[in-house]
Amino acid sequence: MKKVFFSAMCAACALMLTSCAMTSSPVTGFVYQSTKGPITATSNGLGSKVGKSQATSILGAIGTGDASIEAAAKSAGIKKISHVDYEGSNILGIYAKHTTIVYGE
């Protein structure tokens, strides 16, 4: 039983430490992370439109999506960007999501 438990622990540690799905964040959260942060701001006033784009990663091995500012602005028809934020979430390094949020007019 001890051996099985030890093997399971080793496998879990190997999984978590060698191939983690991570996303950028102002702080670290290895087990669970859900944070927001700034990317950039311009001199344009805050408009009435908000656009989002996102990319996801599984185990740090499979990453898909388009989290570009361009994609987020396009989704809301934003032509003048006022500022850009991001959101990052990560669960146990298994699943990670990065979202770019663009505000503008």
Add this chain to the structure above:
Amino acid sequence: MKKLFLLLLVQTLCLTITAGNINKLYRSALTDKGMLYFLDEQKMPKCKAGASLKPLLFDVTYLTSNDTVSIKSTVISLQAYKNTAVTIEKSNGQKITVPTEVIYRDLKGKGYKNRIEIKIPKETYLELYNDSQPFIIDFGDNNRFGFSAGKWAKHRQDVNRIWEIILLNK
């Protein structure tokens, strides 16, 4: 050691489960025209025998100085969207026709990704969510979308909760 491992596992599960809190479904920003609210993207299933390739994805933007709500939708369909209006069918059979504006169209596999904006009066939007039965959005060309009763109950509850705070802050 076992207890520590179990404790860590339980804590992780609790964090993951409670992660679906309502604050993550919307965001707000202060502008010189009032508060800007953005309700995150939601998925509305396509109606049976619908022509669309995927469920409807839609987000909602509302500026408190306006009386209109902007709904931006992504429709993945076999045909490029060329219509100029959508029909919202309420559960009592009443139909509301709303003009559309295409933000952009892209190629998506064998079909098209259409990003479409509709603007509806705030009161009309709130009426849709006061109804205990789900509404249907018809983009034409058999691209029809609507929540199931179970999903509608959860979605409606979340949206009404968010609007409670929007209206309180107004």
